[in-house]
Amino acid sequence: MKHSLLFALLFISASASAAPTTLAPLLNSIAERLAIADQVALSKWDSHKAVEDRPRERDVIASVRAQAPDYKVAPDAAEQFFSAQIEANKLVQYTHLSDWQLQGKAPDTPRPDLVGKIRPQLDQLQKRLLQQLADFSPERNHPQCPQWLAQAVHDPRYDPLTQIAMTRATAELCIHTP
Template sequence: MRRFDMRKKATSLRWLVFAVAGLLPNIVQAASTSDWNTLLERMAERNAIGDEVALSKWDTGKPVLDPAREAAVLEAVKGKAATHGLDPDDAAKIFAGLIESNKLVQYELLSEWRVRGVAPNGKRPELAALRVHLDQLEGELLQAFSQTAALRARKDCPVSLAHAVGDFAQSHSLDAIHKMALVRSVGDLCK
């Protein structure tokens, strides 16, 4: 009779394992790559502004590196972070990555144009107007960071985010420069 009880317990245990396994996908569901889309769209938009900033700097001869502007942006981000439920230092770290990715775009494009000896033709943006656009994006990015806080805290964040970046780059036909800039942009997102 004891042997029968053990079989019965083993069968019950198997059913319990199957039942729990069936529920796990609902409990511990992997993040969808689309969960990152709003954030990636804002980041890609910010990187694309790097194209216009590079044109402006081509025309004016101003350097890409602007430590005073970068410091001002990071201080502004720290000041606004709490209103979005973010740690100021964490927000500044993420924005520092965004600044680096934007500079990456600028350096790459300026290098290409120097090799060719000419920049693209077209409307020439004013750097001041571009900075206004960048400042407007700041709040949208902080909101997107806030909305993805739970995703960024997950253990699978690096893998989920890498897949999301790959999917986003492909679906938006990002060229190599802008894909690399997006990869750099997300470099410090996961906690």
């Protein structure tokens, strides 16, 4: 009886492993990128431009594919990860634009220049995200990876939109191996 209790305790502690320290910085950068979506949405509201910008998306994907080997990340993995970031970002933008249409106006907050300020900020963040993706990569196929992400994105500090966008941004972060 004593051994089975000890085995059960060891199993519980092993199965409920804590998230690796490389996950939090990656998630913080993903959240930072999503916060920039608010500024992008304001720019799109003012300019009446579409949320979807396929040429820009192609440029971002081409850039991450080219930079990925410098960070020891497979180009396909970098493309998949950044495609998810782009989709999550668009989700935030579409939601804000819809909310502002309903209200008849956007918030009265400063509008940074999309090309001169926001995109360079996103480009810098891209390098950090590539490094953090590389740092987290050894954990992507860990059996607890989906649970780590679920716990992280359901953090009560996140509003519902951010939780949904974080879920989309991290949906393919874990690698499921049979």
